[in-house]
Amino acid sequence: MGDAHRKVGDYVRRFSDAVLSQEGSSLSPLLAVSSSSSSPPLLSVADALAAAQDWGRLLKQADAQLGEILSHLLRAIHSFRSGRFVEAYNAFERSANSSAFLQEFRNWESAWALDPLYTIAYEIRILAEKADWELSSHGKNPEKLKAAGSFLMKVFGALAGKGPKRVGALYVTCQLFKIYFKLGTVHLCRSVIRSIETARIFDFEEFPLRDKVTYMYYTGRLEVYNENFLAADQKLMYALSHCDVRREANIRMILKYLVPVKLSLGILPKTRLLEKYNLVEYASVVQALKRGDVRLLRHALLDHEDRFLRSGVYLVLEKLELQVYQRLMKKIYILQKQKDPSKAHQVKLEVVVKALRWLEMDMDIDEVECMMAILIYKNLMKGYFAHKSKVVVLSKQDPFPKLNGRPESGRMLSGMLEVRSKRQVV
Amino acid sequence: MERRGGGGGRPWRPRGAARDRASSSSSSHGDRWRPSAWQPSPPSNSAEERKGGRNLRRDGSAVGARAEPVVDVDTAPLVGTCPDMCPELAFVVYLFQACFFNAAVFLTLFQSYYFEENVTFVLVHVIAKERAQREQLRDLAVFERVHGNPGRTSTTLSVKKFCRTMSTMHVETSDIRPLPVLQRTLAYLLDLVDYSDNPFEVIHDFVFDRTRSIRQDLCIQNIVNIEVIHMYEEMVHLMSNSLESMLILINLFYAFHDTNIWTAVTFDIRQKLCDPALNFVMKSLQLLYYYDPVGFLWCKKVKFHIISDQRLRKCCGKLDTSSLLHLNMEQLIKSLMTLYDLYAINRKSGSRNCNEAEFYSFYVFLQLGYKSQERDSISLWFRKMEVSILQSKEMKFVRNVLRCFRIGNYMCFFKAIATESSYLQFCLLEPVIDEVRAWALSYINYGGYKLHPYPLAELSRVLMMEESDLESLCHACGLETSKDEAGRFFLPTKQLGFRMPKAFQSFSFLDSASLKR
Numbered sequence A: 001m002g003d004a005h006r007k008v009g010d011y012v013r014r015f016s017d018a019v020l021s022q023e024g025s026s027l028s029p030l031l032a033v034s035s036s037s038s039s040p041p042l043l044s045v046a047d048a049l050a051a052a053q054d055w056g057r058l059l060k061q062a063d064a065q066l067g068e069i070l071s072h073l074l075r076a077i078h079s080f081r082s083g084r085f086v087e088a089y090n091a092f093e094r095s096a097n098s099s100a101f102l103q104e105f106r107n108w109e110s111a112w113a114l115d116p117l118y119t120i121a122y123e124i125r126i127l128a129e130k131a132d133w134e135l136s137s138h139g140k141n142p143e144k145l146k147a148a149g150s151f152l153m154k155v156f157g158a159l160a161g162k163g164p165k166r167v168g169a170l171y172v173t174c175q176l177f178k179i180y181f182k183l184g185t186v187h188l189c190r191s192v193i194r195s196i197e198t199a200r201i202f203d204f205e206e207f208p209l210r211d212k213v214t215y216m217y218y219t220g221r222l223e224v225y226n227e228n229f230l231a232a233d234q235k236l237m238y239a240l241s242h243c244d245v246r247r248e249a250n251i252r253m254i255l256k257y258l259v260p261v262k263l264s265l266g267i268l269p270k271t272r273l274l275e276k277y278n279l280v281e282y283a284s285v286v287q288a289l290k291r292g293d294v295r296l297l298r299h300a301l302l303d304h305e306d307r308f309l310r311s312g313v314y315l316v317l318e319k320l321e322l323q324v325y326q327r328l329m330k331k332i333y334i335l336q337k338q339k340d341p342s343k344a345h346q347v348k349l350e351v352v353v354k355a356l357r358w359l360e361m362d363m364d365i366d367e368v369e370c371m372m373a374i375l376i377y378k379n380l381m382k383g384y385f386a387h388k389s390k391v392v393v394l395s396k397q398d399p400f401p402k403l404n405g406r407p408e409s410g411r412m413l414s415g416m417l418e419v420r421s422k423r424q425v426v
Numbered sequence B: 001m002e003r004r005g006g007g008g009g010r011p012w013r014p015r016g017a018a019r020d021r022a023s024s025s026s027s028s029h030g031d032r033w034r035p036s037a038w039q040p041s042p043p044s045n046s047a048e049e050r051k052g053g054r055n056l057r058r059d060g061s062a063v064g065a066r067a068e069p070v071v072d073v074d075t076a077p078l079v080g081t082c083p084d085m086c087p088e089l090a091f092v093v094y095l096f097q098a099c100f101f102n103a104a105v106f107l108t109l110f111q112s113y114y115f116e117e118n119v120t121f122v123l124v125h126v127i128a129k130e131r132a133q134r135e136q137l138r139d140l141a142v143f144e145r146v147h148g149n150p151g152r153t154s155t156t157l158s159v160k161k162f163c164r165t166m167s168t169m170h171v172e173t174s175d176i177r178p179l180p181v182l183q184r185t186l187a188y189l190l191d192l193v194d195y196s197d198n199p200f201e202v203i204h205d206f207v208f209d210r211t212r213s214i215r216q217d218l219c220i221q222n223i224v225n226i227e228v229i230h231m232y233e234e235m236v237h238l239m240s241n242s243l244e245s246m247l248i249l250i251n252l253f254y255a256f257h258d259t260n261i262w263t264a265v266t267f268d269i270r271q272k273l274c275d276p277a278l279n280f281v282m283k284s285l286q287l288l289y290y291y292d293p294v295g296f297l298w299c300k301k302v303k304f305h306i307i308s309d310q311r312l313r314k315c316c317g318k319l320d321t322s323s324l325l326h327l328n329m330e331q332l333i334k335s336l337m338t339l340y341d342l343y344a345i346n347r348k349s350g351s352r353n354c355n356e357a358e359f360y361s362f363y364v365f366l367q368l369g370y371k372s373q374e375r376d377s378i379s380l381w382f383r384k385m386e387v388s389i390l391q392s393k394e395m396k397f398v399r400n401v402l403r404c405f406r407i408g409n410y411m412c413f414f415k416a417i418a419t420e421s422s423y424l425q426f427c428l429l430e431p432v433i434d435e436v437r438a439w440a441l442s443y444i445n446y447g448g449y450k451l452h453p454y455p456l457a458e459l460s461r462v463l464m465m466e467e468s469d470l471e472s473l474c475h476a477c478g479l480e481t482s483k484d485e486a487g488r489f490f491l492p493t494k495q496l497g498f499r500m501p502k503a504f505q506s507f508s509f510l511d512s513a514s515l516k517r
Helices: A001-018 A022-031 A041-053 A056-058 A064-080 A085-097 A099-107 A113-139 A144-159 A164-183 A188-199 A208-226 A231-240 A248-264 A271-276 A280-290 A292-302 A305-311 A312-318 A321-339 A348-357 A363-378 A412-422 B043-051 B094-101 B105-112 B128-137 B177-195 B200-219 B228-255 B276-289 B295-313 B322-348 B355-368 B378-384 B392-408 B410-420 B423-447 B456-462 B467-476
Strands: A347-348 A382-388 A391-394 B487-491
Touching: A001 A022, A001 A041, A001 A056, A001 A064, A022 A041, A041 A064, A056 A248, A064 A085, A064 A099, A064 A231, A064 A292, A064 A312, A085 A099, A085 A113, A085 A144, A099 A144, A113 A144, A113 A164, A113 B456, A144 A164, A164 A188, A164 A208, A164 A248, A188 A208, A188 B228, A208 A231, A208 B378, A231 A248, A248 A280, A248 A312, A271 A280, A280 A292, A280 A321, A292 A305, A292 A312, A292 A321, A305 A312, A305 B378, A312 B378, A312 B392, A321 A347, A321 A348, A321 A363, A321 B392, A347 B177, A348 A363, A348 A391, A348 B423, A363 A382, A363 A391, A363 B410, A363 B423, A382 B423, B177 B200, B295 B322, B295 B423, B322 B355, B355 B392, B355 B423, B392 B410, B392 B423, B423 B456, B423 B467, B423 B487, B456 B467, B467 B487
Parallel strands: none
Antiparallel strands: A347 A391, A382 A391
16 A cells, blocks of 8 residues: 555656656656556556555645646546546546646747657547547447547647747647548548648748658548649658658558559559568559459459558549550550551551450440540540541550650549649648 | 327317416417517516416426427437327427417517527416317317317327427426327328318428427437338428429529528518418428428438429529529538438448438539539548448449549440439439530540541430430530531531530430430
8 A cells, every 4th residue: 555655656756857857758658648558657656546545645745736637647547557448538638638737838938848748649549549449339429539639739729839849730730630530530631731831830841750751641641532643642752752661561551542643643563562561452453554454453443342442542543444445555556566567556446345355344336436535535545536437546656655654634524523623722 | 070080099188278378468369469569588577577477387497598409418318108199288389389370470480490599489388288278279270170170179180289399308208209109190191191182281281290290209209210210201202292393482582582581581571471472482491491400301301402403403594593502502411411420320220221322322423513612532431431331232333423424434424324323313413414425525526537527316325315405515515516418417526616614504314215304
C-alpha cells in the first residue's frame, strides 16, 4: 500500500518537475497512456493506481493547476489498464482539455511543450479508436473519434500563431487526417488543408520532414480520389522520395496509391518493384496493359475487387481499359507492319473484332468502331475511321502517341469530370 | 357508413362535455377564429389569461412553454397497448384541431410548425376521450360518422387523429397503438381510398392526417423493421398518385411567391386561400416538406423528388423553374442521405430492405449529372459502402454504366441503360443521356472520314433516339446535316463548329423494341 502510494507520488513529482523545468522530453513519456503496458514507468504507476486508494491526497503535493490535469490523467491511466477504454478516453480528454493545460499551453511562449503535445494528439486518437471499438461492441453509437477530431481542431487553433509553436501544426493536421480518413469524413480535411496551404504564418518548408511526408501522402491520396493525377503524382512522389527507405511498410502504403497514378499516366512499374513491396494485386493489371488484353484487366479487377474498392482505386484502374485497347491496336499495327509495311496503317475493323474474339471479348463491329472513335478523340490513336468501308486508317507518323507522363489529353467526356473535379478545393 | 365489422375491443361509452376543454374562446368549428387577436408571445401569461387558467400539462408545468419535440430521444421506446384505432386518451393540440375548419389558422400553424421557436401551441390535456371531445365539437370526419351523423362515432370508425406535438414523457402506453393495430388501421385506410365514394380531396385530407398519426405512433415506439418499412411504403404509395398532379399547382405557387414560401406567407393571403387550388397546393407543400423524420417514408420522398426533377426539367420553357429545380434537388439529396442513414441503422439489426441497392444507385447517377458544380468523389463513396451492396445486381449495373460513361463508350452506355435501368434510374439519367449523345456526335465528327458522312439512321439507332430528334441535336451542337438523293440524312464529319449545348430539349428515348418511355 505504501509502495503503491510511493509510486504514484513519484509519478506526480516527475510530472510537476517536468512542467516546472519545461522539459518536454521528460513529460512526454508520462502522457503516453496507451503504451502503458509497454512502458515500465507507466506500467508500474498503472498498477499502483489500482492498489492505491486515495490519490487526492497525493495530488496535493502538486501544484493546484497541475492537480486538475493529473487527477484526470491518473484516472485515464487506471481505466486504460483495467480495459475500460471509454472511461480512459473521457478522462484523458478532460485532462488535455482542461483549462490548466490547453490554456497554459497557449501562454507558453517557447515550443518546449510541443513534444508532449504531439504525444497528447497521438494518444487522444488512439484512445478514441479504442473507445469507439468498445462502444460498438456494446451496440452503442461510436462517437469518440469524432470528439477527438473536434479536440484536435482546438489544438490546431492553439498552434496557428506566429510563435515557434506553429511547426507543430502539421503533426496535428496529420492526426486529423488519420481520424477523418478512418471516419470516412474526408471532406473535413478541406478546411485544415486550406489553413496549412494558404495561411501566411505557415511556411511549408519549416515543418519537420516526417510530417511533410505524411502530409503529402494523405493529400496525394485525396488527389487520387478526385482523379487529379498530375497533382497526385507530384505529392505521392514527394512522399516517396523523402520517405525513410528503411520504412518499408510506409513505402508500400505510398506505392499502393502511386502505382495506379503512374499507370494512368502511362508509366508502368517494373515487376521487381511490385514484388519487393508485395503489391501483387497490380501485377495482372500491369500485364494486361503490356499485352493489350482487356479481358485480363477485367479479371484482375474482379480478383481484387474488395481491395481496390476499399482503397478507392478501383475506378482509376477501370479507366485503364482505354490504354489496354490502345496497346491492342498497336500490336495489330506492328503485326501488319511485319506482313506488309505499305498497308499496315489500314486496319480493318473486322480484324480488330477477330483479335478481340481471340481474347474472349465479344464485340460487334459497331462497338469496335465506337472504340476507335474514342481512341482517336482522346489522342491515344492518330488517324480516322471510315464508316462505309469499316476501316480505321492510322496516321503514318507516330500513330500511337505516348502519354508522355500526362493523362490522356484531348477534350473528352471524362475530361469534363476531371476539369470539374480540379475546381474542388481538396 | 359502417364498415369493417368486428373492430376494436373496448366498448365505447359517452362522456360528458369536455370540461377540461381549454376555453370558451376555443374555436369549435362554428366560430370565426381571428389569428391576429392571438399574440404568440409571451405565451404563458396571455394564454393563461385567455384560456381560463386550466392549461396545465399533466405534470403540472405551465402551458405555453416551448412545445417539446415529437420524440424524446432518451426515453425508452414505448410499446403501445391500445387496441382501438382511436385511443381513449390523447393530447390534442387544440389549435391544430381547429385549423381543419379554418384555413387561415392552418396557415399560421403551418408557418409556425416550420420554425419551432414560434410554436406556441397550447397544449391541452384533455381528460375526456378524444373521441368524445371530437363528437362534442362535431369534429368527426365523414368517414368516422355513424350513419352520417356528425355527432356520433364508434370504435370501428374513428381513427386517431394526428397530434402535432407529443412528448413521450406525457404519453400513456394506452394512448399508443401497437404495431398490429397500426397495420390494421392502415389497411382500413387503404381500403377507404379504394372504395369510398367521397370526393378525392376529402378522402385525401382524412387519410393523410390519419396515416400521419400512424407514423407518429410508430415513431414514438421507435419500431424499425421490415413490416414497418412495408407500411411506410404503402402509406405513401397512396399519396404518390396525387403528387404528380400537384406538381403543376406547386409550380403555380412558386411562380406566385418567392421560393422562401414560409416568410412569404402572410395573413393577407388569407383571402386567397379561399381559392381551392391554392389551398390544395398548401396541402401538397405540406406533403413535400413535412415528412416525418423517422421512417422509410424517405424512400417515397426520394422517388417523388426524382420524378419532380424530370417533370420540372420538361416544363423548363414555360415557367422559371430553375430555383424550384435547385430546391427540389437539394431535397432529393437530403432525403437520400437520410435514407442511407436509416438503411445503415436497419442493417445493424440484421435486416435488409430489398430496395436498398436501387436507392444507392441513385447517388451515383446523381453524380453523373451535368448541372452541379461540386461533385463528390464516387471512389470515396464506394470506399464506405459494404462490398455486398456493391456486388448486388443493381449496383453492378450502376458500375457498368459508370464505366461506360467514364470511358466514353456511348454504345455500351445506351445498351446498358436500355436493358436494365428502372424508371427512376432513367429519370435521373436523362440529363446525362443527352450529354453522352452530344459527346458521341463530337467523337464521330472528330474522327470520322471526311468522305464518308455518317448516316443518321444508324446513329439514331445507336443513340436510341428518333432520327428527327437526332437531327435537332446535331443542329443544337452546331453541326450541319446533309441529305442524299434518296432523302436520307447524314452527318458530314470534320466540321469545325461543334459546341456543347447549354441546355437540352428533352428528346425521346427508344429502346431496342422502339417503345417510347
